[in-house]
Amino acid sequence: MPRSKEIQKQMRKKVVELYQSAKDYKAISKALGLLRTTVRAIIYKWRKHGTVENLPRSGRPTKITPRAQRQLIQEVTKDPTTTSKELQASLASVKVSVHDSTIRKRLGRVPRRKPLLSKKNIKARLSFARKHLDDP
Numbered sequence: 001m002p003r004s005k006e007i008q009k010q011m012r013k014k015v016v017e018l019y020q021s022a023k024d025y026k027a028i029s030k031a032l033g034l035l036r037t038t039v040r041a042i043i044y045k046w047r048k049h050g051t052v053e054n055l056p057r058s059g060r061p062t063k064i065t066p067r068a069q070r071q072l073i074q075e076v077t078k079d080p081t082t083t084s085k086e087l088q089a090s091l092a093s094v095k096v097s098v099h100d101s102t103i104r105k106r107l108g109r110v111p112r113r114k115p116l117l118s119k120k121n122i123k124a125r126l127s128f129a130r131k132h133l134d135d136p
């Protein structure tokens with residue numbers, strides 16, 4: 001069961017407090033009901049960075065928000081022939097400015113919507129069926 005971020009932060013602070021009061025990993029893990037490796041990781045992070053807060057992740061944050069991503073997918077499913085430039089313009093209306101290649105990468109391959117049968121094919125199948133209606 002996932003814990004909320006605030007509870008996690010409080011738990012980490014308790015681990016550090018117990019560690020500062022000269023308790024070993026095993027005693028801390030028993031007292032708080034955590035795994036010994038978890039206690040060790042928390043203390044290692046505290047000693048290395050001096051904090052138990054969540055540290056920023058490496059790499060560039062994404063420019064397309066989850067909401068914009070959903071909007072993109074919705075527009076493409078409505079009209080698969082929409083170009084990436086048109087999608088870029090529609091995202092600009094939501095104040096998300098991204099390059100059209102970013103949009104293409106984000107969407108991946110979206111198959112085109114095609115009619116199941118053309119009118120010509122429907123006629124040909126119907127005439128075939130009528131011709132072979134009496135076949136055993």
